[in-house]
Amino acid sequence: MARRVAVCAVAQTGFVSNMWQKRFQQMCFETVESIVKQTGVDWNEETGIRNIVTCSDDVFDARTISDNGITDAVGAHFRGEEKTAQDGINAIAYAMACIMSGHDDVVLVVGHTKESQTESRNMCSNLAFDPFYCRDLGLDFEKGAALQARAYALKSGISETQLAKAVVNARRNAAKNPLANARELVTIEQVVNSPMLCDPIRTLHAYPVSDGAVAMLLAAEDKYKEYTDKPVWLTGWSNCMDSYFFGDRDLASNFSLKKASAAACKMAGVSDAKGAFDVVEINDAYAYQLAMWAEGLGLCDENKGGEWIESGILETGKINPSGGMLAGNPIMIGGLARAAEAVVQLRGEAGERQVAGAKRAVAQGTTGPAGQHQAVMILEN
Amino acid sequence: MAKYFDVSVEDIFNTMEARFRVEGAKGVNAVLAYDISGDGGGKWLVEVRDDSVKVAKTDDLSGFSVKTSADAETFVGVNIGKIDGTQAFMSGKIKIEGDMALVAASAKMFTRYSLPKKSAVTVQGIFDTLVARFQPQNAAGLDISVGYDITGDGGGQWTAVLKDGKCALETGLRDNCAVVNSVKAKDYIDLILGKLDPMVAMGSGRLKLKGDMNVAMQLPKIFAKFEPPKEEEEQELIVIKRNISVDMKYSTGPVMGKFFEGLIEKKILANKCPKCGRMQVPPREVCAECRCWAGDMIEVGPSGTITLIEIIYYSSPDPLTGETRETPYAQVHILLDGIGKEETFWHLLKNEDLADTKKGDRVRPVWSDNRVGSVHDIIHFERIRD
CATH class of the missing domain: 3.30.1050.10 (SCP2 sterol-binding domain)
Known part of the structure; x- marks a missing residue:
């Protein structure tokens, strides 16, 4: 049996739309400093951190092999460092595998993105497409999401009001989360009347441009006590890739998320996702995704995401207590931030937004056009 | 050539x-x-x-x-x-x-030069397939040898031995051939490929048949037609050119930012680690070795000593502007005065100094008159020759 893996601490910068005062190196370093302060972990190569797993994006950082430029800031000087692609939630999984395998006892995870550094995040995600076909047609993650939003609306019949309620919930929860970016309350009317960005996605349906960094310290079950008395266990994990080209897939099928969710639940011994989680953190960069990913995670029945939004579940405060991605986390670390909130909740440290008695949480991460990559992590205390 | x-x-x-x-x-x-x-x-x-x-x-x-x-x-x-x-x-x-x-x-x-297509068919290649092209149903009862005397560049001598419905190929000419074909290699290839009519070839003496003409007439049935290997058409594949460009705005932050501000004032500022005392220039927020914040700024230089010099003769174009730096030019690593340890600063060397400058030489910055807080506020470093 592989060793169990505990999250010992998390650290997040606040998320804002333009962290102009800082280089992204400083954003990273501040989270690392916080981890050290919380846990007393050191850099002893025998007993401390000797391996760091990072997540960052070359285009947003404007340098190839982006992790090379942050090694000092993430403490990776003169030791191992690996960068993961896709969402930073994959970095947690990589670190988890390092520990489960016995290769490492303590691993630091650091993810960052500074969306504001670029003229337009859409120009960056346009570069995620093939260079002479989709890119020339003007696709980017936002346009891809709009195609998927349309496909999902046609399939499920989700209404404008239901979409608006996803945003209203995000802001209501974010108002209680001092780290969140978009914390102003909005009404259903404001959302449904906000200007169309990319039909059917309205301005308020889209997550705000965001900067920030997240760090996490993981340790093996026989080592965590040195760093925390409130361990959060990583009990389930999986991820799945869908096709790269839109024409090859049914955008409304949730195929990759269903696969990832089923495998993560199996690993964690969860037989039915419905009702299994006290805290749910969904990587909803756009409003329709709260409903669509909820279906993919198995939290509600197929095509019932809209009804699920109106079922009263959002009012319990258990769904995206952080405010979710809609409240503003940068691309690449949306899932990492979801997992961070799950840890905060399971440690009982979420303050005003604390879900009472939270025992088990699920965090979802996604990257790529229209959720090509999907990752699901289950955490328990 | x-x-x-x-x-x-x-x-x-x-x-x-x-x-x-x-x-x-x-x-x-x-x-x-x-x-x-x-x-x-x-x-x-x-x-x-x-x-x-x-x-x-x-x-x-x-x-x-x-x-x-x-x-x-x-x-x-x-x-x-x-x-x-x-x-x-x-x-x-x-x-x-x-x-x-x-x-x-x-x-x-002018149209673009294209490589002349080489013929992929050789005499050897034709004989390599002869046995496989043998049609036993058309050679029933035959017990003969057929000789091939292919002359000239790429030629050779072969004998096809037909017996008991089987065909064996030998190199060299047997004495007892029922018929011998004599032809130049180039003409033989043309004959086989159907580019040269056998009657014309015989009439003009380019193909000589010695022996039993009846056997000779049966040969096209005994051996199936040679299919030349498919020539790989060298297709001109389309290459698409694109430029990748996303405007960026880089925060310099409180540490590197002070360095750039210093340049406006003709000052080179390093940052100093509060733990180990190491200095970094250009400064960065963190001392990588001590993993601590290193925000103390110290003015160093501006003169220093060259520790490394590198002369560039072939310069790659700037990917965005397409402009290429004039070559040769030199980059130098400089241990600025007052830096303490071994951390060097690097910049360009004045072109006039390129010929005779070496490690250990003293240099000083040449400041731009229009300083805006950029690495170009220093035009280059020049040798101190006094």
């Missing part, structure tokens, strides 16, 4: 008249001169007079409208599309003197 990408410089010029496109040269009255250096190079004059062209190798290039100078490899590479012409020009590998517009126009005056 030296070849580059399988093509010699002579190949390019020798085919130029054949590649001339009258419709692309309308109204052109010019003399294009080429000075190709290196192995296989030489000098050529290409005279274009409206609807005619004359290509001549020469020693005298005077009187040209435009002169292109390049090394042989670059010249061939650009002509056959293996080297990007613009890039070669930008990096100085191609030099153009005179009416530059004619160079672009010449692309319309």
